[in-house]
Amino acid sequence: MKKDTGNKIKLGIFISLGIGAFILGIYFIGQRQQLFRSTFHVSGVFQDVGGLQEGNNVRLSGINVGTVENISMVSDTSVRVDMLIDESTRKFIKKDAVAKIGTEGLMGNRIVIITPGTGGKAEIEDNDTVKTVQPINLDEILTSLKNTIDNTSNITSDLSRITGNIQSGKGTIGRLLMDPSLAQNVESTLINLNEGSVDLKQGLSGLNILIGDAQSGFAQNFDSTLINLKESSANLRQGSVGLRSLIEDARGSVGQNFDSTLINLKEGTAGFKILMDKAKRSWLLWGF
Amino acid sequence: MKEKSSEHSEDQHHEAEIVPETFSEAAPDSIFNRFFLEVSSLATFTLRFFKEVFKPPYEFNELISQSFLIGYKSVSLVGITAFIMGLVLTIQSRPTLAKFGAESWLPAMVAVSIIREIGPAITALIFAGKVGSGIGAELASMNVTEQIDAMQVSGTNPFKFLVVTRVLAATLMLPLLVVLADAFGLFGSFVGVNVHGHVSTYLFFSQVFQSLQFQDLFPAVVKTFFFGFAVGIIGSYKGYNSSEGTEGVGKAANSAVVFASLMIFIIDMVAVQITSLFQS
Numbered sequence: 422m423k424k425d426t427g428n429k430i431k432l433g434i435f436i437s438l439g440i441g442a443f444i445l446g447i448y449f450i451g452q453r454q455q456l457f458r459s460t461f462h463v464s465g466v467f468q469d470v471g472g473l474q475e476g477n478n479v480r481l482s483g484i485n486v487g488t489v490e491n492i493s494m495v496s497d498t499s500v501r502v503d504m505l506i507d508e509s510t511r512k513f514i515k516k517d518a519v520a521k522i523g524t525e526g527l528m529g530n531r532i533v534i535i536t537p538g539t540g541g542k543a544e545i546e547d548n549d550t551v552k553t554v555q556p557i558n559l560d561e562i563l564t565s566l567k568n569t570i571d572n573t574s575n576i577t578s579d580l581s582r583i584t585g586n587i588q589s590g591k592g593t594i595g596r597l598l599m600d601p602s603l604a605q606n607v608e609s610t611l612i613n614l615n616e617g618s619v620d621l622k623q624g625l626s627g628l629n630i631l632i633g634d635a636q637s638g639f640a641q642n643f644d645s646t647l648i649n650l651k652e653s654s655a656n657l658r659q660g661s662v663g664l665r666s667l668i669e670d671a672r673g674s675v676g677q678n679f680d681s682t683l684i685n686l687k688e689g690t691a692g693f694k695i696l697m698d699k700a701k702r703s704w705l706l707w708g709f
Numbered sequence: 710m711k712e713k714s715s716e717h718s719e720d721q722h723h724e725a726e727i728v729p730e731t732f733s734e735a736a737p738d739s740i741f742n743r744f745f746l747e748v749s750s751l752a753t754f755t756l757r758f759f760k761e762v763f764k765p766p767y768e769f770n771e772l773i774s775q776s777f778l779i780g781y782k783s784v785s786l787v788g789i790t791a792f793i794m795g796l797v798l799t800i801q802s803r804p805t806l807a808k809f810g811a812e813s814w815l816p817a818m819v820a821v822s823i824i825r826e827i828g829p830a831i832t833a834l835i836f837a838g839k840v841g842s843g844i845g846a847e848l849a850s851m852n853v854t855e856q857i858d859a860m861q862v863s864g865t866n867p868f869k870f871l872v873v874t875r876v877l878a879a880t881l882m883l884p885l886l887v888v889l890a891d892a893f894g895l896f897g898s899f900v901g902v903n904v905h906g907h908v909s910t911y912l913f914f915s916q917v918f919q920s921l922q923f924q925d926l927f928p929a930v931v932k933t934f935f936f937g938f939a940v941g942i943i944g945s946y947k948g949y950n951s952s953e954g955t956e957g958v959g960k961a962a963n964s965a966v967v968f969a970s971l972m973i974f975i976i977d978m979v980a981v982q983i984t985s986l987f988q989s
Binding site for chain 2 (some may be wrong): 425428429431432436438439440442443446447450451452453476485535617
């Protein structure tokens with residue numbers, strides 16, 4: 422009887438543990454699906470949900486704050502996504518919040534990403550509809566990628582043709598790289614240049630010497646010229662002094678002569694005037 | 710004894726009615742005939758179970774006793790197996806996920822595998838091996854030693870006392886064992902994840918429950934009731950209808966395990982189809 426009771430207790434513990442584990446499982450899964458939290462509803466209308474499913478996560482600033490509750494077709498071009506979001510995050514989601522559909526990692530599930538909106542706006546309300554941004558369509562990416570690949574293919578084929586031409590010595594670069602005569606020419610040019618540079622070096626050294634000589638001769642001539650100039654200027658100076666005294670002397674005698682000449686001329690003109698008056702009155706010159 | 714004989718003859722009469730005459734006449738021991746005979750007998754046995762289960766008197770004490778033997782006594786075996794399965798699955802999955810740089814998905818992947826399939830299926834198979842064979846062997850030995858006849862003579866309904874209690878206990882205990890096996894399996898996975906790196910308990914179980922949904926848990930648990938019922942009813946049927954003396958005990962235990970295991974996979978396949986039908 423005692424053993425039977427013990428067995429019953431053990432069975433009770435086993436059943437309790439089993440049911441407890443099951444309830445815990447339900448609780449934790451339900452907690453993730455916002456089952457035991459205060460929530461509010463938000464919806465968004467998308468053109469294409471890109472494989473989003475009911476139960477997928479809703480993220481706000483990278484944190485899971487809710488789940489997709491329902492997805493329904495509104496028209497042939499729009500799909501309505503109803504989301505269940507944790508009430509505690511409502512204060513961070515503003516009226517101008519934007520929802521877009523993203524991916525959880527590279528190959529992960531689809532998720533709804535909500536950007537909170539600007540600070541000054543009012544908080545979002547229950548059953549509000551948020552603005553949406555259309556998700557990037559993988560097909561569009563692939564189409565774009567295909568164009569890129571086509572272009573790359575064209576470029577590589579062009580490159581292949583160019584390298585073929587280069588290898589066969591066609592074109593400027595081909596001849597430059599592949600023609601041996603050009604290389605020989607270049608080599609001989611370089612040799613000539615080398616020789617020319619040696620000659621040039623010698624010429625320059627000769628020129629240097631010449632210039633040096635010329636510089637020394639020129640300096641001597643220049644010196645003698647300067648001396649001559651100096652002497653000439655001294656002579657000129659003496660000449661100018663003599664000339665000045667000559668002029669002054671000349672000025673004194675000429676002045677005197679000029680004065681006497683003027684006096685003579687004055688006296689002459691006075692005598693001529695008297696003579697003229699007498700002549701006027703003479704009968705011999707009547708009528709003139 | 711007479712009653713038992715008449716009951717047997719009545720069963721056989723029913724079987725004769727169900728099985729097409731052409732089969733039995735053409736080749737009474739052919740594989741097809743034996744298979745269909747087995748199916749009809751099992752169907753009759755199952756129908757009888759449903760008739761008896763709701764009919765008083767109820768054998769609660771025996772049900773509790775059987776629940777203890779079937780459920781509690783299997784915890785250690787199921788727990789160790791589930792722990793090892795979780796550990797091994799994690800360690801084996803790691804290199805493949807590491808190739809894609811998706812090691813952080815390990816808890817989520819293992820959790821979904823364990824909860825959806827490995828937990829229920831492996832536990833049910835172990836349960837079939839331990840409990841199904843036990844029920845089959847026990848009832849077969851009781852049948853061989855005429856204890857079942859003796860019970861009937863003493864006024865006890867052997868079907869109600871032996872079969873109904875065992876089948877009910879198996880049906881009710883397996884889901885509990887599966888839930889515990891899931892927990893042990895997840896713990897094994899946690900240990901497996903920490904063999905090569907370090908993931909905190911909180912982060913691991915957070916990732917586990919992040920990846921799980923109700924549609925992962927509920928269908929998995931619901932199907933275990935059917936698994937348990939299949940193990941109980943097949944074990945009981947094989948044991949209750951055993952023959953050929955002591956040799957029949959071994960045969961009953963063996964065929965109970967084989968047939969129950971097969972039934973588990975068939976039920977699993979049907980359950981997956983039904984689940985995916987509702988999920989899509």
